[in-house]
Amino acid sequence: MPTSRPRKSRKRMREIREQSRATGTRYTEAMRANDRARAGGQQSPPRLTPTRTLLLPLVQDALPGLYELAGLLLRLRMDMVLDHEGVLMGYRDSGGVPIPGAPIEDVEEAYYRVRDALPEGTEEFADGMVEEILPPTPNVLLLIGPDGGNVVHLTTIEVAEADLALLAEFADALDRAAGPRPGPEFEALTETLGKIGRVPYYSWMPEGDEATVARWVRQALSTVLHSPFEGPGGAADRETLSNVLRYAEGWESVEVDQDEEQAAERALVSMMRAAGWT
Numbered sequence: 153m154p155t156s157r158p159r160k161s162r163k164r165m166r167e168i169r170e171q172s173r174a175t176g177t178r179y180t181e182a183m184r185a186n187d188r189a190r191a192g193g194q195q196s197p198p199r200l201t202p203t204r205t206l207l208l209p210l211v212q213d214a215l216p217g218l219y220e221l222a223g224l225l226l227r228l229r230m231d232m233v234l235d236h237e238g239v240l241m242g243y244r245d246s247g248g249v250p251i252p253g254a255p256i257e258d259v260e261e262a263y264y265r266v267r268d269a270l271p272e273g274t275e276e277f278a279d280g281m282v283e284e285i286l287p288p289t290p291n292v293l294l295l296i297g298p299d300g301g302n303v304v305h306l307t308t309i310e311v312a313e314a315d316l317a318l319l320a321e322f323a324d325a326l327d328r329a330a331g332p333r334p335g336p337e338f339e340a341l342t343e344t345l346g347k348i349g350r351v352p353y354y355s356w357m358p359e360g361d362e363a364t365v366a367r368w369v370r371q372a373l374s375t376v377l378h379s380p381f382e383g384p385g386g387a388a389d390r391e392t393l394s395n396v397l398r399y400a401e402g403w404e405s406v407e408v409d410q411d412e413e414q415a416a417e418r419a420l421v422s423m424m425r426a427a428g429w430t
Contacts, residue, residue, distance in 0.1 A: 167222070167264070202313040207390060207397070209380060209419045210271075210285065210292070210305040214427035215278035217372030218267060220356050224369065225263060227348055227357075229256050251329075252337050254322040262315035266376050269309040277305075293397060294405040297413045304420045306393060311376065320377055323370045330362035367428075374426035380419035389415040 251259070271292045273285040285292045285305055295303040328334055329341040345362040352359050358368035370377075381390040392415040400406040408416065 203310050204313050204316060205308055205310050206376065207308050207381075207394060208306070208375065209416060209423055210274060210277065210307055211375075211420055211423045211427070212277060212280070213429050214375055214423045215274065216356070217368070217427060218375050219275055219278055220354075221263065221369065221372040222267075223354060224348065224357060224365075224372075225256065225260050227353060228344060229260065250337075250340050251322065251325045254318060254325050259318060259322045262312075262318045266311050266315050266319065269311050271307055271309075288404045290402045293400055293403060295396065295413070295416050296405055296407045298407070298410055303408065303413055303416045306397060306416070308397065316376065319373055323366075323373055323377065326366035326369050330366040371426065371428040374423065374428075378423065378426035380422040380426075382422065385418070389418055393419065 271285060271289050273282070273287060273289070273292075276282050277285050284294070292305055292307045294305050297303045325338070325341065326345065329338040329345055334342050342362055345365045349358060349360045349362060349365045358365045379386070381387065392412055396406065396408060396412055
């Protein structure tokens with residue numbers, strides 16, 4: 153009796169599709185390359201690590217960059233981690249893109265863990281496929297203003313402190329590589345950023361010099377690295393919206409008062425600015 157093969161997760165299927173598009177190979181070839189990469193560097197067992205709970209307004213215009221960053225990370229790895237036949241090598245065997253303090257294979261793993269912490273339906277929402285986060289989940293709350301209009305979706309996600317630190321270090325490294333005096337250890341990264349900016353693979357990828365690419369990466373990561381509650385009233389706004397989440401736990405939407413609406417709007421504007429939309 154034949155045995156059924158285990159199905160690949162949605163995350164791995166998306167990763168394989170992105171590899172297929174970026175390398176110009178068939179899906180099955182990209183799948184085999186992905187399998188070889190994982191076989192060469194098996195996922196480490198779960199570890200108990202310090203985590204941080206992020207309170208996020210899910211701003212539709214600020215989210216696409218976070219998902220599009222997967223293609224740029226793959227491009228970084230591809231440009232410097234292909235074997236002589238043009239096949240993607242295993243993460244650990246390759247040595248990775250020489251980004252000081254932030255190996256590209258570790259950055260990719262941290263990126264996917266943080267991205268996958270977002271509620272189900274967020275990617276479709278970011279793509280504009282639906283106006284609401286679907287399917288409705290208790291961890292996403294739609295705030296409705298006193299006038300009956302939608303204000304913003306609100307959620308909390310739990311992510312590892314180490315993953316956030318690695319993504320921040322990656323963004324800092326790109327800033328350094330794109331700076332006026334990056335130093336010899338950043339030469340390979342500076343060259344690769346320039347190549348990406350000159351010949352972007354997709355219409356949504358940044359086009360310009362090294363600084364353009366580095367700035368785009370930081371903006372793409374702003375959803376998880378930028379706090380929407382900065383400034384003198386930030387702590388109060390965070391407490392206000394945390395209280396909304398607590399008393400409306402399990403609901404799909406809730407009507408907020410004027411103070412709560414204003415706190416949400418300030419957080420929304422902060423996220424938009426960080427993502428380069430205002």
